[in-house]
Amino acid sequence: MQCVMNMLMIKLCFFLVIVAKLCNGFYPPICERIECPNYELIESGKDYEIRLYDSPMWMSTAPIDDISMYSASRTGFFRLFDYIQGKNSYKETIEMTAPVLTQVKPSDGPFCASSFVVSFYIPKKNQPNPPPAKGLHLQKWGKTYVAVRQFGGFATDDNVPKEAAALSASIAGTKWAAAIEKSQAKDNTTMYTKAAYNSPFEFKNRVNEIWFTFDLDKSSAI
Template sequence: MAIFDLLKLSFLVSLLSESNSVSSINGGGVAVFPPTCERIECPSYDVIHGGDGFEIRRYNSTMWVSTQPIDDISLVDAGRIAFFQLYDYIQGKNDNHQKMEMTAPVITEVKPSDGPFCASSFVVSFYIPKANQATAPSAEGLHLQKWGVTYVAVRQFSGFVMDDDVGKEVSALYESIAGTVWSDAIDKSHADEAATQYIVAQYNSPFEFKNRVNEIWLTFNWEDGLAI
């Protein structure tokens, strides 16, 4: 394997690795553009609203390649399990033997688990580059997710993602949107017990120890959003 490929491998593994430092950005703020997105492709979005400790974004149609649900008690451990399937996929282990560029963020959807001893079920996804979305191939054990226009409530935090801190960031996001015009729409979209509870988005290379940006996403439907 070439040195560049080894660096990419290390990058993506570390995005899903455990560490010991998570802190809020500007006390739980938003509007920090992930530095990674200046170097590699990220999905584009429009900022619809900037609130106190949260941001509302509108993502246009995007394509993701995703793992099957992984039942585990740890988001970090589930990410390690998922990584190799997704990395192999962009390296050409797919039905078309098609290679793709690395993108960000790596997202992990957290859902209720069907397993009797597992707290959550995790689906880990890579964003498909725009150049490959129209021809994105399938692969054994993976599936493609095409998102339509999607509204997302976002909270940012820094450091390396740890299981113990993710729940705190999710709670803080819910607290910041409580009582706002967005609250009812978000609560309604997450009322289904089988729905995705939240998404963790990770952007940075493991070699970046400063200005790390991670995000909690709450996706929701907003029928009147275009009129805001």
């Protein structure tokens, strides 16, 4: 009888853990070790999530023109790494966070340079007065909706555009797709963002995401 009760308790605990994850959204394992921005999970669909981020703050590079997303991400990452190591106006060190974002504005042709902006999430304790730095600028989001697709392994110049296309296909025909198209039309551009959660030296449990950021007007609000 005691064994049966123990098994029931184990199953109940497992169920509660699953429910908690469904309610709170999926955070990559690294977010248990370093700070990540909070979000509200709005919808979990087939191969996508819709999240609502509430006013996160990012330190961002100027646009980097390159034919390679990998090369641009690396360049931007090391500029931001110098920033958190104290290469800023306050000579202040800042804790590493996740994810590191690379916003991609694709070029018009296969041999033309695309434009990339790499961003680092500012920890909450630094948000009241983030150190400025030459060549970097601060971005503060309002309430921002994000359509998200997760994928593992290393993000490359080859697989990132394919994952972005897969996210677009997953949300095609939904009200989210219409809202994303409207937001991009307003900015007169087509953009997506790669979110990287792991250092290049981590080979297990790698998590990457493709993000489409967008706004919802009052008629579409939840």
